Structure formats: structure tokens, C-alpha cells
Amino acid sequence: MDGARDIKMNSKTKSMSMIESIRDAHDVMMGRDDNVVVFGEDAGFFGGVFRCTEGLQQKYGKHRAFDAPISESGIVGAAVGMAAYGLKPCVEIQFADYMYPAYDQIVSEAARLRHRSNGEFTCPLVVRMPVGGGIFGGQTHSQSVEALFTHVVGVKTVMPSNPYDAKGLLIAAIEDPDPVIFLEPKRIYNGPFDGHYERPVVPWSKHEKGMVPEGYYAIPLGKAAIAREGREVTVLTYGTMVHVALAAAEETGIDAEVIDLRTLVPLDLEAIEASVKKTGRCVIIHEATRTSGFGAELSALVQESCFYHLEAPVLRVTGYDTPYPHAQEWDYFPGPARVGEALTKIMEN
Template identity: 55%
Template sequence: MANLTLVQAVRDALMTEMALDPRVVLMGEDVGLNGGVFRATEGLQKEFGEERVMDTPLAESGIIGLALGMSVNGMRPVPEIQFMDFIYPAFDQIVSEVAKLRYRSGGGFKCPMVIRTPYGGGIKGGHYHSQSAEAYFAHTAGLKVVIPSNPYDAKGLLIASIRDEDPVLFMEPKRLYRSVKGEVPEEAYTVDIGKAQVVRPGKDVTLIAWGAMVPVCLKAAELCEPRGADCEVIDLRTLVPLDEETILESVRKTGRVVIVHEAQKTCGFGAEISALISEQAILSLEAPIVRVTGLDTPFPYTLEHIYLPDPERVALAVGKVTRF
């Protein structure tokens, strides 16, 4: 066991899997010599050489298109998009090419790859270094969306994603890159894709979150305890495919739900979860489902602490659903 930060766990996963599987190659902007702007690939080029850890030209669509071709020809690419805010030039390659290749070719071609990208706010990044764009990609048939919230899951989920036969968008909560530490086994291990985790059991209210909003919900649960609400916190870990059972089981127990995410509210992934609960467990509900989310505005710079859900805002929402 080693005590690692989340970004160190990401690096550890890449290191571990590259040593085990010669097909694994990394590519992206500054991932080679510089080890990535967040140091997620630090030292890997030295370890595995320039052909397996490649500094590419500065073009996100090119990075993904290149990865697709490499994957089709037998490699297992792990391209990095430096910030999720920069992923949109690659939208067509991800949505229409990578995600659709297996289907459109009748299963003849496949292109497993892991698109790693740091996402989320709270780091004074402004509009172009803070976005949480999971909803666009969760709406994409053929793509899996995985988001860890702690170092152990980061390594296990990343290794599972690299070994997965489908393309995975692996979103890393950069706000947690160095702010959380945890015990991480040195060997290779996997955490199942498509399985949520109850990170805090409770009986009164279900809090549903992923990535950087998981610790926010855990803090909110602490705030709520003396106020008389025992919160259960679910870390989804994977948005696609969604672990519906873990959500529904909790909702049937608590009857009250607060969904928390950083992205803007309208058509955010919280809406999907809300619809799922309405479709599958409406008779279990004791109160309307409440979403605590970013605003329907572009992501701000100076006032980002107001834009982003924080423990107190979540606690207020818990008060609302318990008093209903």
C-alpha cells in the first residue's frame, strides 16, 4: 500500500498497466517530456520511451482521431485531453467516430481507448478550465463515462477502463487531484465499471453525486447530522452504464433524494437520474426530488465559489426535502 493523491493514483494506474500491456500507449499535449500539466504522466516517457508516451501536435480532434486509428490497428491508446474545456474540437471524433465505430461496422471494427481528461471547477480556472461536460457524453450511445472521486477508485477504475473493450471517457476531478490522499495497493487491481458505491450509509435522505461533489456531499451529511437528518451518500463512479439498482435501493429506503452536480442544471445528468427515480420508484418518494447544481450560466471566474454547490447549499436542500 502507498499513500497517494488522486493524480498520483492516476499515474500509478498508467504505469502499472503500461508495464503489463505493451499495447497501451499515451498521447496528448505535454504528456511526454513534461509529464502532463498536472504531472499525471510524470516520468512515464522516460520509463517507456517516446513511442509509447507521445507529445502530439496541439489539436484535440487530431489526438482522438489518431487514437482511433491506433486502436483499430491493435493498440490500446489512452489519449489525454489537457482540460475538458478543450474537448469540443474532438467532439465529432468522439461522438460520431469513436463511439459509433463498433455499431456502424456491424461489430467488424472496434476502438477501445480511454480518453482521460481533468474536469471541474474550484481551482480558479474560469470558463475554460472548469467545465463539467459529462452530460454531452453521457448522451452518446457507444461511449462509457467513468468519474472517480478518490485515489483508490481512480487507479482501479482507470485500469478497468484500459482493459474494457469499449471506449471510455475517464473524467478526473482536478480539484481533488492533490486535495485527497488515500491508500492505494501497489499491484494492478480493478474497480468495476458500472457499479456505484454507497460511501456513507444513512436512512433519511439519499445524496447522489460523482467526482468532486462526493466530498461535498459527505461534508453536507456531517452538517445535516446534528440537524436531525441521516444522509446516505452514493458515489456513482460511472454515469454510463448507470448503476440504477444502487440508486433505486437507496431511494426505496429513504424516500428523499438530493442530486448534486457541478454542471449547469438544464439537461444535466441529474435530470436523467431524477427521471429514472420517477419512472422506477415514484411511490417510494416522500418529497420532490431536488437538484443542487451549477447555474444555467457559463462557468464564472471570480464568483465560482457561489456558482459551485457547497456543503451548506446541499444541507439546505436536505432541509427542504426533509421538511416537505
């Protein structure tokens, strides 16, 4: 329960999927703050194609949870105006792959209102979007877009890996005074996926992070979590890949320390440094394409801050620099075999 604040010692927990915990975060915040409004394509009456906003319109009324036209630039642009007014919009982009029309509104507007107006206007909004593959979504429902946001000044970028974190991080994102991009790995909406697509699906009810406290709690943005303690190699990762990394560590028997970054900007460099200095080795894993991916930034930071502690070159395991393929999904996806090879290779040095 590292990093969580405001959880009452005796607070009740409930088994939730990531969809349910995200929905619960909305519910908690809409109940606490009348200024929180939710909208997106199919997000109102129906509750979103992934059902993350289900029931909110029925509970809070259609002024606070409503359907938006199929216009990502419109959704985010309107949210910028609402945020400037004083509301706290939490909007949904149906798939991260559809985000591009909204990019200008995020990069040039939401991210810079505070700076360009010298603090006169601010933009406290959350843009949620499902990311990643593993669902046979093809190239238009599978992309991981985090690096397109981490490169942008003035936005925070978050990607949870489990229901417990998703709820606490989303609450923190809604409370944050600045724009937050909240990336939801859709492959783990319903259960922790470790890359073994050939095995039966495991639901969150079978996982300890599927036990989610009821009511309010927040996980501060900018704090990583140690998903597995280890001494031999540090694995830096986030989202679905946390579970792949854990599987690879078990399968190779390599004592990896798996750091779940949770927030990419701001980044918990302290946690990264402490771990890499301890293990002397670092493997970075993400599902996104490799060139100029967030792994490049992580690699540079590790080199800058831990160079004299490194026993081996930093390795990256990532998606390939191709569009996300449909039929060859499992060749593309950086599964436990590829991650295991990298762990084995780095231990050879």
C-alpha cells in the first residue's frame, strides 16, 4: 500500500476489475466535488464502450455525465474551456488511437494555459484513454502513445497497472491542478495479463491488487511502486508490461526488481536510481514502438545518474517500429519470452 494516503485503517475493501475501480474513482470524485464533469463518445447513457463511466449519468444527471460528438478535438477543446471556467472535466477518448485530432488542444492549449497566462488561467482536466494491444484491435485500437505526451511540457502522464493503483491514481489526477493524461492499458481492464495469451484468462478477483478500498484514497502522482523486490537486475516498466516482467522473472529464476513507474511525468527518478545502484543492471520494457520511445528517456536517465554502478549496457524490450499488426499480434507484443531473453542476456555480463 505504498504511497497511498488517506486510507482509513479499517476501510472496507472490495474486489474490483480495473474497469470497476476506474468507475468507482469517478463516482467518488463526482460525489465529493460538484465541479467534476464527465463526457466522451458513448460515455453518457451507455457508460463508455469499456463501461468505465457506466451508471454515472443515471446517478449524477446528464449535466455532469454526457455523450459527446465524435470529435476528439471538440471533446478536449470544450474541456479546456470548462477547466478555465472552474470545472474539473474528466473526459474519455474512446481509444488512444483516436487521440490525434485532440493533440493540438492538449499540446498547445491545455498544457500551456498556466504558463502563457503566468498563472491567471489554469487547466485542471483529465484526459483518459485506453492504450495498448493484446485484444486483436489492429493498428487503430492498439497503440501506446505515452511518449507523445511525455515529450510535451505542461502535462502529467500516468499509466496504472492494476485496479488498486488505477483508482488511487485517477483520484489524484482529478484532484491535480494541472492537465493529466491518464492511459489505461485495455488488455488488463479485466485481469492481470502476463503475456501468456495461450493460457486461460485470470480475473482481477484472483489478484491481491484487485482488492480495492471503498471510498476515497489517492496515490500521489510521481511515485513509483516496487512490484517485485530483487537484487540482480532492475526492470523499469509500467502498465501491462509490469505483469509480463513479473512472469519473466519467475520463469527465468532471475532475481529481478520490477519497478512499476505508474507516473511517467513527473518521474520517480529517486526510486529508479536507488534500485539500479543496488542491482547494477537495468532492462526497460514497454509495449510502445522503440525509436524515441519513453525507454530512450529512461535509458538516458539511468546512464546519466547510475553509469558507474552499471555492470552491463542498459537493454530495451519494446514493440517494433511498425504499425501494430493484426494477425501477427503475438509476434509484435513483447511477451515473457522476449523479456526473459533480455533478462538472461543482461545477466551474462
